[in-house]
Amino acid sequence: MSELKVYNSYSRQKEVFEPITAGHVGMYVCGPTVSGESHLGHARPYITFDVIFRYLQHLGYKVRYVRNITDAGHFEEEGRDAIDKISSKAVLEKLEPMELVTKYTNLFHWAMDQFNTLKPSIEPTATGHIVEQIEMIKAIIDAGYGYEVNGSVYFDVKKYAASHDYGKLSGRVLDDLLATTRELEGQEEKRETADFALWKNAAPEHIMRWQSPWGVGYPGWHIECSAMATKYLGAKFDIHGGGMDLLFPHHESEIAQSTICNHTAPVRYWMHNNMITIDGRKMGKSYNNVIKLTELFSGTHPLLAKAYHPMVIRFFILQTHYRSTLDFSNEALQGAEKGLKRLWDTYEKLQKLEYIDQDNVVDKELETRITKQLAEFDEFMNDDFGTARVLANMFEIVPVINSMNDKIIPIASISNDVFVLLKEKMKTFVEDIFGLKGITEADNEKLQGVMDLLIEIRKDAKSKKDFVTSDKIRNELTKLGITLKDEKGGGMSWNIE
């Protein structure tokens, strides 16, 4: 079998994946900022890296997957009056940042469960690691790369760049950054515009604040990831992931901080997922075009023609390579919904199918084709996680499975060995690696019993050519949103819309 290759944003090419410690993988993914609700765009990295996490485990690696919660910063709840921050109100009336952060952390976890993502091995919070961040800043100052101004600490990018490869990850040229004329907050304190904050002095109205050697303040925007990644994965670890929009300045800054602090480049493979776009434009708060996950699941957004099941979103995302942009539209999502349904129905049929031996019916050509397509599941995943190509292969196999199920072709068209392999591989990839589930949950035993009864009555009616009764059962169920299908051979199946 081929070896795993991943596209490294740092080198801008695919590289063979070799873990630093044999058999183990350390992976850090930038998590959500929990000052507001997650939207569709946020779903992409977490689903992408969930599949990567699952696939690495499938390959036999012991993976430590760290995904942080950014719960420190300059927070305000959307729509909430800024005056809330001022301490003239009673404690219970005031905006309590930890309450805000807890609310959106819970909502985030709920959404991730809906997507069937596995929980990270460690999910550290920024507020829980203030001490580590302060220590790291101290080390950077001691090393001569940080300087304090008015209770804030900045990283000296120019000095760093003199002896290090600053800007390589994001393709930035320092001179261009130094030449910028943009007016940005706190700019006057910095020695150079390209410098970034490690620690910020907190204004009186700033609601999240901690004591530090430089006075009361809060950590800079990039230090949390460096501190927590170092703590849980070590000075140098295998994979660091996140959205492409984090390339600069976030990840570039992380490299600089960690390199000074730990005397080594922190990450072996940088991986970045591309954006989800809507009308060709990145979905983001500043563009005012976000669709929140709760809106997506419930269909309550002017742009949505209907509600979309979380699994549809997951499937939608997997149908594209993670480094390509993915354009949102109702048409595309409905296409994904239909596709997932067909794949899942067929998958369930396959798992129920039993091999039936039969002489002289093996179709060598078909068997070779199936074997090849199954082997390609691994090939495609090993080639920088080509989930879209694996799905395409699955859809090539779908008609074969359906034909077997409908007895259009004998199951013995392929040998028992290949049949068993087919079942196993489909299960591994569909459920274990892609993390897909059925859209309809019909696991209710009592309902199952009722349906069995109705099906029996309908079969009776049909055998007596009493189509009035049989149609009534089916039509009334349809009105309730339950589809009853006659199958070849007299069986009946059903599912809930």
Add this chain to the structure above:
RNA sequence: GGUCCUUUGGCCGAGUGGCUAGGCAGAGCUCUGCAAAAGCUCGUACAGCAGUUCGAAUCUGCUAGGGACCUCCA
């Protein structure tokens, strides 16, 4: 303005120097009491121009459109 990326059939999207991805939608047919599923068949696309090549949608250049980052951002 700088850096980088991208442009594939009605829609979404793989892929890549020769071997027509796939999904959705659409058309026809088969099966079926009807329906729904399912199966079969069909569309022959790679922004434009020029070049490299025996051969390019795939490489190079130019032109045009779109986008990301340069500021918090998945």
